[in-house]
Amino acid sequence: MASAVPSAVPSAMERPHFIGIGGAGMSGIAKILAQRGAKVAGSDAKESGAADALRALGATVHIGHAAGHLADDASCVVVSSAIRPDNPELVRAAELSVPVVHRSDALAGLMTGLRSIAVAGTHGKTTTTSMLAVALTELGLDPSYAIGGDLDGPGTNARHGAGEIFVAEADESDRSFQKYDPQVAIVLNVELDHHANYASMDEIYESFETFVGKIVPGGALVIAADQPGAAELTARVRRGPSAPKVVTYGESATADVRIDTVTPRGLTSEVTVLLDGRPLTFTVSVPGRHYAHNAVAALAAGVALGIPAPELAAALGAYTGVKRRLQLKGEAAGVQVIDSYAHHPTEMTADLEAMRGAAAGSRLLVVFQPHLFSRTRELGAEMGQALALADSSLVLDIYPAREDPIPGITSDLIVDAARAAGAEVAACRDKAAVAGVVAGMTRPGDLVLTMGAGDVTDLGPAILARLSN
Incomplete structure (x- = not known):
């Protein structure tokens, strides 16, 4: 069983104010801080299930944005890249000299001292992070997690667990995933997107290389073998001066964790992988080949963290989907x-x-x-x-x-x-x-x-x- 994790809240985060607190990424960080004992407040454009879930944890959630919503004693203001400079609460923070913290820095702080898995890629991050969160919980490891979507109801996108593992969705859209220092990093795919922030594939590759370079010494990169962008990133990483351990997964004959078969079973799939040359079969409770690949990525990452493959494969079957x-x-x-x-x-x-x-x-x-x-x-x-x-x-x-x-x-x-x-x-x-x-x-x-x-x-x-x- 995993050891207890630090539950103290850094002084800078004791009284955080979130602008856009109802957003998928922001609400998760706010929820974990509230569960750790912080006095959380914030605002959002409209009412939502996430706002209600935060209020149930004792957070103060205002609807609409106004300078008066920011308390004079706020220890920091947390923002995402979507918050505009003229937001009245952000302007008021400058007037009060309240520190402004990007949500990625807040999340990085929450992961400090824990064995973290950061899930990156142009597509599939939320699903793969959710699969890991559900499977690790099923195994009794009581992980903390921060996901970009709700598992089974409003407010279920994040949790402060008593275990030593933290699973986080790592967002490449604004390069914020470069703030994390994971023990295991997953890269599901690499494609050109987020055109307001990236002008070319070279910029995308450079950003992902920086993310991979933050893996802690002795850590591992779990990366797709079949997707062209991921394969190019793998080649670039391996040419680097201090490459981490690389574990590839996919249907390629050269993959370290090879997907042998994916058999549709109505709205589920039966997946067989070859791990160390031995077959392992398990059920993925959502349809589609790409979801089977996500599940195998989750399996490979858990194994890289030291979790027995048969136990984790069985636990992955407990995942039944995420909203949307x-x-x-x-x-x-x-x-x-x-x-x-x-x-x-x-x-x-x-x-x-x-x-x-x-x-x-x-x-x-x-x-x-x-x-x-x-x-x-x-x-x-x-x-x-x-x-x-x-x-x-x-x-x-x-x-x-x-x-x-x-x-x-x-x-x-x-x-x-x-x-x-x-x-x-x-x-x-x-x-x-x-x-x-x-x-x-x-x-x-x-x-x-x-x-x-x-x-x-x-x-x-x-x-x-x-x-x-």
């Missing part, structure tokens, strides 16, 4: 509605192929909401091509998140590319009309997939309600 990762929202009138966070073409293709494999013979209808103007400008054509895997699609307006509009960049780029690829697709400017349009398109046996990283997830219940009527 092919999450079944319900069924009405014989139609299943499923929610997907996929917003990059690779993720979209993987989830659409997974649904095709899991429900052969069913029609697949997609409601897609592009995320970010910059991503649509760079990858809109590929998004449209991915939608050709669906039987029919509706494309909503771009969800801007932290970005201002870019002249000439609209979701029409995706619609036009999808039509050029032979897809049946239509633009839908009125989000409020989507539920009715979808209800008119469906018939019993269909699958409806709401897809994107924005508020398209809110449409699932509305579609189910309209189908029920």
Whole structure:
């Protein structure tokens, strides 16, 4: 059994104020600090399940942003890269000379003194981190974890455990993953994304190389053998002067942890890997080959940390999914509605192929909401091509998140590319009309997939309600 971990809160974090406290990454750090005894406060743009969960832990959560929300005795203000310099609480922090801490620095502080696993990659971070958190908990190791999504309900994205292991999702989007010093680092894939922060693949590789360079002496890098970007990163790391131990996984014959077979079993998969030349078979309780790869990455990382492979493989079967990762929202009138966070073409293709494999013979209808103007400008054509895997699609307006509009960049780029690829697709400017349009398109046996990283997830219940009527 793991030894107890330090529960003291650094003085700088005793009374933290979070701007955007309801966000996936921010709320997790706030939750762990509250569980460790800090006096947590913060603000967010709207009410949420995460805000309610934090209040239940004693945190003060304001709705809306105002200078008066920042207490005079705050020990620091925690921000993410999405917080703009003119935020009134950030301006007030400068007036009061309250230190400003990036969320990555706060998370790095929480991991100090623990055996940490940092999960990185352009896609699959949340799923893989969740798989590890669930499996280690199932084994009684009581890990701490910080995940970019909820496991089974609001506020379940993070936990302060009594064990010595900390599993964290490591975000490359703003280079913040370079702040961590993991014992084991996972790199699932390396692709060009986050175009506002990276101008080229070379910049992406350099950023990941810096992340890998922070692995503590004696630690290990677990990295995909099959994905081209990961393979290039592996070659670069091995050429470096002080490369960590490298453990590759995948279907390649040269992989250290080789995936022998992935057998679909409805909405689950049976996976057999060869580890040290011996077969090991276990169940992954979510559909799709890419999720099987995520599970094998989690297995390889746990083994690198010293956890027996057979025990960990069995425990991975306890993972049943995370919100917004092919999450079944319900069924009405014989139609299943499923929610997907996929917003990059690779993720979209993987989830659409997974649904095709899991429900052969069913029609697949997609409601897609592009995320970010910059991503649509760079990858809109590929998004449209991915939608050709669906039987029919509706494309909503771009969800801007932290970005201002870019002249000439609209979701029409995706619609036009999808039509050029032979897809049946239509633009839908009125989000409020989507539920009715979808209800008119469906018939019993269909699958409806709401897809994107924005508020398209809110449409699932509305579609189910309209189908029920």
